[in-house]
Amino acid sequence: MSSLVQQDSIPAITSAVQLLSARRLIVKVGSALIADADTGEIRGPWLEGLIEDVVRFVARGQQVIIVTSGAVAVGSRRFGRLDRRLQIVEKQAAAAIGQVQLMHAYDQSLKRRGFGVGQLLLTAEDVDNQHRCLNARATLEQLLKVGAVPVVNENDATTTAENCFGDNDRLAARVAHMVNADVLILLSNVDGLFTQDPHDNPLARLVTEVRCITPEIEAMAGHSAARHSSGGMVTKLMAAKIAMDAGYEMVIANGIKSYPLAAIENGGPSTWFFPRAKDKDRARY
Ligand SMILES: Nc1ncnc2c1ncn2[C@@H]1O[C@H](COP(=O)(O)OP(=O)(O)O)[C@@H](O)[C@H]1O
Numbered sequence: 373m374s375s376l377v378q379q380d381s382i383p384a385i386t387s388a389v390q391l392l393s394a395r396r397l398i399v400k401v402g403s404a405l406i407a408d409a410d411t412g413e414i415r416g417p418w419l420e421g422l423i424e425d426v427v428r429f430v431a432r433g434q435q436v437i438i439v440t441s442g443a444v445a446v447g448s449r450r451f452g453r454l455d456r457r458l459q460i461v462e463k464q465a466a467a468a469i470g471q472v473q474l475m476h477a478y479d480q481s482l483k484r485r486g487f488g489v490g491q492l493l494l495t496a497e498d499v500d501n502q503h504r505c506l507n508a509r510a511t512l513e514q515l516l517k518v519g520a521v522p523v524v525n526e527n528d529a530t531t532t533a534e535n536c537f538g539d540n541d542r543l544a545a546r547v548a549h550m551v552n553a554d555v556l557i558l559l560s561n562v563d564g565l566f567t568q569d570p571h572d573n574p575l576a577r578l579v580t581e582v583r584c585i586t587p588e589i590e591a592m593a594g595h596s597a598a599r600h601s602s603g604g605m606v607t608k609l610m611a612a613k614i615a616m617d618a619g620y621e622m623v624i625a626n627g628i629k630s631y632p633l634a635a636i637e638n639g640g641p642s643t644w645f646f647p648r649a650k651d652k653d654r655a656r657y
Pocket residue numbers: 401402403404405559560561562564565566567568569570571592593594595596597598601602603604605606
């Protein structure tokens with residue numbers, strides 16, 4: 373196994389430095405973090421910790437956009453047994469139900485700390501079509517300007533297999549590029565990219581830094597067993613490619629515990645993906 377630190381290794385950096393120096397961050401929240409795997413209930417105490425972290429970042433002058441999963445997981449409770457795959461139309465209805473509950477929880481948590489919240493439900497067209505992308509970006513910029521924390525999700529209630537993103541890892545990466553974010557944080561149910569799925573192989577090792585997504589790195593990524601998760605590590609590496617091509621950093625970290633951003637700042641396990649060189653002239657929308 374070649375070195376797990378790709379390319380020339382860099383002086384040890386702390387995650388805290390990376391996060392603190394980011395003017396604008398995108399925080400992606402996986403379904404398994406915000407919705408209880410068994411009941412589909414929103415994990416309220418956990419959400420309070422996340423929002424506490426977000427508000428702390430904003431209070432020190434940083435801008436944060438949240439990309440949240442969980443609409444289908446939360447809404448699925450209306451369809452009885454949680455252990456079966458929903459049909460497309462059931463999934464759309466579940467998302468329509470769950471999204472309202474998600475946004476209510478985000479709204480109440482932010483309101484308790486004096487912040488507003490704004491919801492954007494995007495389709496692939498909103499990011500791929502330049503005019504619609506500029507429009508979505510303008511809305512996000514305006515929300516940040518008025519001190520409302522933007523919360524983004526895919527518009528699952530109406531997207532179909534033909535026009536959906538399908539996973540929020542890549543959606544978050546595209547949103548980060550859209551708004552020229554400095555760091556994309558993927559909060560997941562695993563510490564980062566491992567040499568193999570750690571649920572399959574407890575001896576798998578955590579990859580701490582990636583500077584080039586080689587076939588060796590790609591071969592490590594598998595899908596997810598989690599019921600409502602859509603991407604596994606495969607879509608996270610796709611997101612990393614978007615990030616590295618666009619010139620911003622990405623980090624995957626385990627968000628299960630409370631105060632997940634503080635855990636990264638305090639040097640908790642994670643995988644950082646660094647673009648070869650910060651592309652100052654990166655393509656703009
Ligand atoms: N090489 C790997 N390293 C880490 N996790 C992996 C890997 N390959 C597959 N996985 C799986 O991907 C899961 C994380 O993806 P997912 O369940 O979709 O989380 P999220 O809800 O954050 O999108 C892990 O729990 C793990 O089971």
